[in-house]
Amino acid sequence: MSTHAAARVAAPTRREQILREAARLFAERGFHGVGVDEIGAAVGISGPGLYRHFPGKDAMLAELLVGISERLLAGGRLRVTEDGASRDGSPDALLDALIEGHIDFALDDRPLITLHDRELDRLRDTDRKRVRQLQRQYVEVWVGVVRARYPDLAESEARVTVHAVFGLLNSTPHLTRPEALPDRTATAALLHRLARGAFEAAAGS
Numbered sequence: 001m002s003t004h005a006a007a008r009v010a011a012p013t014r015r016e017q018i019l020r021e022a023a024r025l026f027a028e029r030g031f032h033g034v035g036v037d038e039i040g041a042a043v044g045i046s047g048p049g050l051y052r053h054f055p056g057k058d059a060m061l062a063e064l065l066v067g068i069s070e071r072l073l074a075g076g077r078l079r080v081t082e083d084g085a086s087r088d089g090s091p092d093a094l095l096d097a098l099i100e101g102h103i104d105f106a107l108d109d110r111p112l113i114t115l116h117d118r119e120l121d122r123l124r125d126t127d128r129k130r131v132r133q134l135q136r137q138y139v140e141v142w143v144g145v146v147r148a149r150y151p152d153l154a155e156s157e158a159r160v161t162v163h164a165v166f167g168l169l170n171s172t173p174h175l176t177r178p179e180a181l182p183d184r185t186a187t188a189a190l191l192h193r194l195a196r197g198a199f200e201a202a203a204g205s
Contacts, residue, residue, distance in 0.1 A: 014043070014045075014053065015053050017043045018039065018043050018050060018053055018054065018060070019060060019063060019064055019067075021039055021042035021043050022034070022039050022057070022060045022061075022064065023064050023109075023111040023112055023115060024042075024111050025038060025039060025042065026061065026064075026111070026115055026119065027110075027111035027112075027114040027115055027118075027173070028111075030118065031057065031061060031118075031119050031122060034057070035047070036050055036051075036056070036057060039057075039060075058122070058124075061115070061119060061122060061123065062123055062124065062127045064112060064115060065112070065115060065116060065119070065120060065123060065127070065131050066123075066127055066130055066131055066134070068105070068109065068112045068116075069130075069131045069134035069135055069138070070134055072101075072102070072105060072134075072135075072138050073134050073137050073138045073141070075101050075105075076098055076101060076102075076138055076141040076142070077141060079094070079097040079098055079100075079101050080094050080097065080098065080141060080144075080145060091145060091148040091149035092149060094145045094148070094149075095145050095146065095149050095196075095199070096192075096196075098141070098142055098145060099165075099169075099191075099192055099195045099196065100188075100192065102166070102169050103169060103188050103191050103192060103195075104188075106169045106170055106172045106191070107172060107184060107187065107188060107191075110172050110173045111173075113170050113172065113173050114173045116131075117173075139159065139162055139163065139166075142162040143155065143158045143159050143162055146158045146161065146162060146199060149199070150199065150202070150203040152203065153202060153203050157202060158202075160202075161198060161199060161202040164198060165195045165198050165199070168191075168194055168195060168198060169191055169195060
C-alpha cells in the first residue's frame with residue numbers, strides 16, 4: 001500500500017474528528033451559528049471537553065484554514081517531485097498530477113472551500129496572512145508547471161489561468177444536489193477535462 005493510501009485509511013484522531021465536524025457545522029450554519037456544545041455532541045464528548053483539544057472556536061477555524069493551505073502546498077510540491085518522478089516527469093504528467101490532487105481536495109473537502117469563502121476574514125491578522133502566503137506559494141507551484149507545459153504562455157497569463165482553474169474546481173460546494181452528479185470517478189474525470197481544457201484555451205491550442 002502506498003503512503004498516500006495508508007494515510008487515507010488511518011483512523012482519525014479525536015482532534016481530527018473535532019476539526020472535521022467543526023468544518024461541516026461551520027459550513028452548514030456559519031461560524032457564529034454553531035456552539036462549542038454542538039461540536040462536542042457531534043463527536044460524542046461534552047462541550048467543555050473540547051477545551052482539552054482547542055481553546056475555542058477561533059482556534060478550530062484557524063487550524064482548519066491554515067491547515068488545509070499547508071496541506072495543499074505540501075501536496076502540490078510532493079506531486080511535482082515524488083509523484084512526478086514515479087511518472088514520466090514530463091510537464092504534461094506533472095500538470096495532471098497537480099490537477100488530480102486539487103480535485104481530490106475539491107471533492108473530499110467541500111466544507112473547507114465554503115469556510116474559506118465565508119470565514120477567512122474572521123481569522124487573526126497573522127493567521128490570515130499565513131493563509132494568503134501559503135496560497136501564493138501554491139499558485140507559484142502551478143505556474144511553474146503550466147509554463148513548462150506551455151512555454152509561449154506569458155507568466156501573468158499563466159497565473160490568471162491557474163486562478164481561473166481553481167475557481168472552476170472549487171465550485172464543488174455549489175453542486176447542491178450531489179446525488180444528481182455522476183459517481184466520484186466520473187465527476188473527477190469531468191473536472192480534469194475541464195481544467196485541462198482551460199489551460200489549452202489559454203495557450204490558444
